[in-house]
Amino acid sequence: MSTTSGDERMVVRQLPRKGAHVVLDAVSKRYRLGEQVITALEDVALSVAAGSIVAITGPSGSGKSTLLHVVGAMDAPDSGRIEVDDVVVTSLDRKRQVDYRRRIGFVFQRFHLLPTLTALDNVAAPLLPYRTGFDKFDRARRTLAAVGLGGREESLPSRLSGGQQQRVAIARALVNDPMLLLADEPTGNLDSATAVELMELLLELRRQRGMTIIVATHDPLIASRCDSVVRLLDGRVLDEVAVTAGVEPEALLQRITRMEP
Numbered sequence: 001m002s003t004t005s006g007d008e009r010m011v012v013r014q015l016p017r018k019g020a021h022v023v024l025d026a027v028s029k030r031y032r033l034g035e036q037v038i039t040a041l042e043d044v045a046l047s048v049a050a051g052s053i054v055a056i057t058g059p060s061g062s063g064k065s066t067l068l069h070v071v072g073a074m075d076a077p078d079s080g081r082i083e084v085d086d087v088v089v090t091s092l093d094r095k096r097q098v099d100y101r102r103r104i105g106f107v108f109q110r111f112h113l114l115p116t117l118t119a120l121d122n123v124a125a126p127l128l129p130y131r132t133g134f135d136k137f138d139r140a141r142r143t144l145a146a147v148g149l150g151g152r153e154e155s156l157p158s159r160l161s162g163g164q165q166q167r168v169a170i171a172r173a174l175v176n177d178p179m180l181l182l183a184d185e186p187t188g189n190l191d192s193a194t195a196v197e198l199m200e201l202l203l204e205l206r207r208q209r210g211m212t213i214i215v216a217t218h219d220p221l222i223a224s225r226c227d228s229v230v231r232l233l234d235g236r237v238l239d240e241v242a243v244t245a246g247v248e249p250e251a252l253l254q255r256i257t258r259m260e261p
Contacts, residue, residue: 019051019212020084020179022071027080029066029235040066041077042235050085053206053213055223058232064216067232068182071214072104073097084180102130105173105211109185111165113157113172119144120153123171143171146208147201163194167201174205183215187222199225 029041041063048054056064069075071082073089082089084100092100113122124140132139144153147167157165166186173181183202187195199222206213215226223229224243231238 019210021050022046022048022180022212022214023081023083024067024071025081025083027067027070027077027082029063029070029075029077039235041070044080044235044237046230046237046240048212048214049227050212051206051210052227053203053215053225055226055229056214056216056232057218057220057223057229058238060218062232063235064232065184066235068184068214068216071180072106072182073100074106102126102176103179105176105178105181107166107170107173107181107183107186109188111157111162111169111189113165113168115157118154118156119149119160119168119171122157122168123175126172126175140171140175143175144168146174146205147171161194162190163197166190166198170198170201170205174209177209179211181211181213183213185216185218187217187219192221195219195222 024044024046027041027044028039031038031040044063044067046067056067058064066075070077071084071089073092077090080090087100089097089100114125117125120137120140123144124136127136127139141150141153144150147170149164149167149171152160152164155164157168160168166189170186181202186202187198190198202213202215203225205211215222217223227243229241229243231241
């Protein structure tokens with residue numbers, strides 16, 4: 001196991017075990033493709049309350065994935081400031097980014113499960129490089145049970161349905177008890193009924209654990225189950241729609257899907 005400096009350990013201690021408050025201030029990100037410059041994010045300002053679940057919507061290329069990547073310190077913005085509670089993510093060096101990412105859960109459209117490992121081993125994998133004060137496989141087993149896969153610990157991914165594989169991926173993201181879960185099109189490879197089941201699972205896990213969830217999605221039905229919906233277009237925040245119990249579902253869906261300013 002690699003050692004960490006006192007400063008690095010301090011970064012981890014500053015992060016709470018449960019839901020994080022996420023703030024983006026004037027965040028921009030551009031990519032160069034040959035002679036062309038692609039603007040992925042442009043002066044994005046966003047505040048996500050601790051313990052809330054927020055959907056990021058918009059057409060392909062609007063910046064949804066890039067937003068998740070910079071919040072998760074998988075990529076760095078060109079300018080702006082990102083804070084997760086009292087940690088300034090945009091100021092972390094590479095070593096501190098690794099410690100920070102250990103407190104974040106990531107779920108992607110592609111499940112990224114290791115095909116030769118069982119469901120239990122896939123979930124335990126993020127814990128194996130580190131010394132812990134608990135039994136790693138017991139934690140993995142309990143996390144699998146929490147996502148409805150108790151009894152499938154020894155199943156290989158090839159023996160699981162798409163929805164079950166995504167549940168394994170969610171369990172893997174949760175095994176470190178993250179304060180923040182970032183989900184990038186987590187239902188994109190699933191049929192509509194399974195997608196709804198997965199969204200219900202995320203809502204229940206949020207209720208149980210109190211963690212903050214930011215989910216990028218094309219699906220307005222999934223977005224409508226969140227606390228609020230942030231719409232991106234060409235890397236800019238178009239608007240934010242608060243989801244309240246008094247709003248008619250049809251009106252809410254129309255507003256989420258309407259991309260005109």
